[in-house]
Amino acid sequence: MKPDAPKQYPTPYIEQKVLKPVYLFLLFMMGLTGFGQMPIFKRYYIADIPGLGWTGKFYVTHYLHYLGAIILFALFAYVIVTYWGLFRRSHALSKAAYVRIFLLAAIVVTGIFRTLKNLPDVVFSPNFTMFNDISHLVFMMLLMVFGIVFSITKSGWLVPRTVRQTARGRRS
Amino acid sequence: MALLSRRAFLKTGLATAGAACASQVPLPAAAKPQSDGELATLIDIRKCVGCEACVEACREVNAAKYPEPEKPFPKMYPSRVKVADWSEEDKREVRDRLTPYNWLFIQWATVVVDGEEKEISFPRRCMHCQNPPCADLCPWGAARKLENGITLIDSDICLGGRKCQVVCPWDIPQRQTGVGLYLDLLPSFAGNGVMYKCDRCYNRIAQGELPACIEQCPEEVQTIGPRSEILAEAHRIAREEGAYIYGEKENGGTNTIYLSPVPFDTLNQAIHKGPGKPHFDPVEDQMAHADNMAKAMLIAPFAGIAAGVSRVIKAAKHADEPPEDNHEA
Known part of the structure; x- marks a missing residue:
């Protein structure tokens, strides 16, 4: 080459x-x-x-x-x-990807808390448990709604960077 | 922005969780464990005479917690959803099984002890598991476990979906329709009342008193104390007096330890079992899979990182080689 x-x-x-x-x-x-x-x-x-x-x-x-x-x-x-x-360096994250990442992170965090609660020696208050459970459900439903919207708008995760962006990325 | 939100969320969540753990029901001075462990009860079946003093005491002190449903009940959809109504006068008086108005009952069995046929009796109620499936799997956090080993159902939150009863190895919680939070939501389409069961008099324990069933028993059938001490005492009696133990390992361990003069498989065959009448079957730890899989969740990201690094290295190696379609013909 x-x-x-x-x-x-x-x-x-x-x-x-x-x-x-x-x-x-x-x-x-x-x-x-x-x-x-x-x-x-x-x-x-x-x-x-x-x-x-x-x-x-x-x-x-x-x-x-x-x-x-x-x-x-x-x-x-x-x-x-x-x-x-x-x-x-070749692909940027789209705006839709940032929305997805936020919602997935929220689902993961609330899911981790739920998993912790299910361990034998971990006790959370009922209010926190309910808040966490409902949050987990709401974030999942939001992910579904945004997933449908993004499939209609054809918004993927990655956007190929322009030549200029790529060159700038290569220099940095 | 997402990072800030996540941080703020984590911060709030951890603070709430910490405050929650600190604000659990305090242990009674009379029964406070030496370490911050769980309290267990020892039920010595050999002492029970079946007088039902414990049943009456339970009904008396917990009467204020019993449901007072609104009637007529909302029409339920679909039609397969049946109401569970124990609120009529005659049903409220039922004492030979668990109901929303009877959280403790006396079970009877005819067995042979030392070559002599005997009728023995023993109180039955929630086992207060160490890792209760009802609390773990309740979708709304209505069923929960306290640090002192009590499992209770919050009647202000419960929607009466009966999941706790389905996942309970002993089918303990009992439903009453026409009461609770579901009436304020979608009463015809979701929920069906509130689930009720023994809460081991958590409010009395918080005030330094004994659970009513223990306090009122004239034969001192039940004792309560730190689980390790209760277990040590149960094993001592079993060893020295030839009794049998149930509840130590069932469902991964419970905070209700039974001592019987006959093996529990014999006792189990001699009791009437069915709705509201729990068995004495051997029970494996129903939540063991969750504990093991939680550990796997810790390992999984490392497996993903290893696979990702491998992919990156391979791609980097290939990038150094000229692409095949770039070869000159």
């Missing part, structure tokens, strides 16, 4: 083609199992639909919600590292 040839930036191919569908599936499952923590699926016949009987079983939905959280934690860490290490 010639010394003055333009630098080849890696493209987020794996992230777009493999991890994005996994992420969306996980979010869907987290939403489903999260709503399943409320006693509504059996009441409203969702658990009567063939194949969805598990949605009415609280221990199953709780287990799956925790499992999803574990996978998402690993996924978030992976995405942060790869963005910082590979794509930061």
Whole structure:
């Protein structure tokens, strides 16, 4: 390669083609199992639909919600590292990405507090527990609403930087 | 901006959590543990004569906590949602099972003790688990555990969804329709009253008094104290007098320890079980998965970081090589 040839930036191919569908599936499952923590699926016949009987079983939905959280934690860490290490210079985060990151962070933080509360020796006040639970639910619903809006406006996570921005990024 | 909001949120949350932990119900001087541990009760079945003094005492001191539902009940949708009504005079008087108006009852069993057939009795109520699924899985924080080992349901918050009863290994909480917060929300579509169960007289304990059932028992069937001491005493009696223990390890450990003259599988076969009448089955720790998976949540980000770093290094190595499509033909 010639010394003055333009630098080849890696493209987020794996992230777009493999991890994005996994992420969306996980979010869907987290939403489903999260709503399943409320006693509504059996009441409203969702658990009567063939194949969805598990949605009415609280221990199953709780287990799956925790499992999803574990996978998402690993996924978030992976995405942060790869963005910082590979794509930061060629791609900027969109405004929609900042909104998503804020909402995801809020969901993660409230989820961590809920997980802590479920440990044997951790006691929170009822007011804080309720505030935390409702916040977790509201942030998830906001993420769903914004997810729909962003899919309509076709607002992705990454915006390719312009040549000027890229050159500036390379100099810094 | 997001960082500031998150910081502010964390700060508020931690402060609230800290204040909450500090403001738990204080322990009674009479039963205060030496360390800040949990209080457990020891129920010696061999002493119980079935006089129901504990039942009457419980009903008397907790009468003010009992539901007074508004009638007629809201129409429930869909129709599969049934009302649970124990508020009529005859039902309020039910004493042979757990109900919203009877948080403690005497269970009977005919068993053979030392070659002699005997009818034995024993009080049944909430086991006050060390890691209670009802409190862990309650969606609104209505069911909660106090630092002194009591698990209680806040009747001002509970929506009566009955999840606590479903996840309780002993199906302890009992529902009364037509009362509580759900009436102010969407009474026809969400919630169905309030769940009630033994709160081990948390308010009396806060004032330095004993739970009513313990105080009024003429046979001193129940004792209360730090869990470690209660367990040590239970094991001493079991060893020296040949009794059997239940509640130490059930559901990961409870704060109600039973001592029986016969093995609990024998006792379990001899009791009437069903709605409001709990069993003596062996019970595995229902929340063990949550404790183990919480540990996995700590490890997961490191796995993600390792995978990410690996990807970055691989990409960096490939970036140093000329791309295949740049080769000259």
